[in-house]
Amino acid sequence: MPYPNGPLKTRAVVKPGIYALIPPEGRVFNVIPGISQCQTTILCSPKIGASFVQYVGLAQPGGGTDIPFASGKHEEAFVFFLDGQGKIKLSVAGKSESFGQGGYAYSPAGAGLSFTNTGDKPLRFLLYKQRFIPHPDPKRAPAAVFGNVNDIKERIYDSMENVLVRDLLPVDEAYDMNMHILTFLPGACHPFIETHVQEHGAYIYEGQGMYLLGEDWLDVQPEDFMWMGPFTQQACYGTGRGRLSYIYSKDCHRDVPV
DSSP: OOOOSSSOOOOOEEETTTEEEEOSTTOOOOOOTTEEEEEEEEEEOGGGTOSEEEEEEEEEEEEEESSOBSOSTTEEEEEEEEEESOOEEEEETTEEEEEOTTEEEEEOTTTOEEEEEOSSSOEEEEEEEEEOOOOSSTTOOOOOEEEEGGGSOOEEETTEEEEEEEESSOOSTTOSEEEEEEEEOTTOBOSSOBOOSOOEEEEEEESOEEEEETTEEEEEOTTOEEEEOTTOOEEEEEOSSSOEEEEEEEEOSOOOOO
């Protein structure tokens, strides 16, 4: 890597327990046992105060998991394929499907998740895992999910015609998490500043915006990752000429233990 032209600088902002903005510049690759021929970066973990771990990576042809990812009895996982010309084979609990860009899968606790780039081009992915919290009714257990975001119709978010959402997992109490893609058309914004118990991991998919994290307004752009801790103030304005879209996680459908 060559020396920079000018002084070292970064847009990264890290406030443990509150929020983090991790831009693409400055990321390093991490060795993840069981994942090979992939350039993988850990974006977020409990070390910063999060209750989950999120990764971004580039799978080379033939790259992927050598052993199932997040196969512990308490671990659930999700993978989403951002872009590229590769073809991914996904396997969860003995079931396999193949996808290109926009494909995704969810693995319930204990099932484990496997993927392999079976194409001849690299393909980028987001990977996520967290501790599963069972529903109080043991009959309500989540099932594996396979899908492609390109097959999901956008719906209006919170009665605002210029903010759209796609739910990637069933909105059902059996699931203690969800993944969504939220889209702001030019000039759109949140209807109010949110302050809630849920935390989020959000990856900017396209477009530009101004995001309130805690007490700071930050410029966000494609490939930025944000972690928003519980009760951190948050809101967004779409500021670019096109759509601002990001894929984000949310813990949901569970009471808080005491």
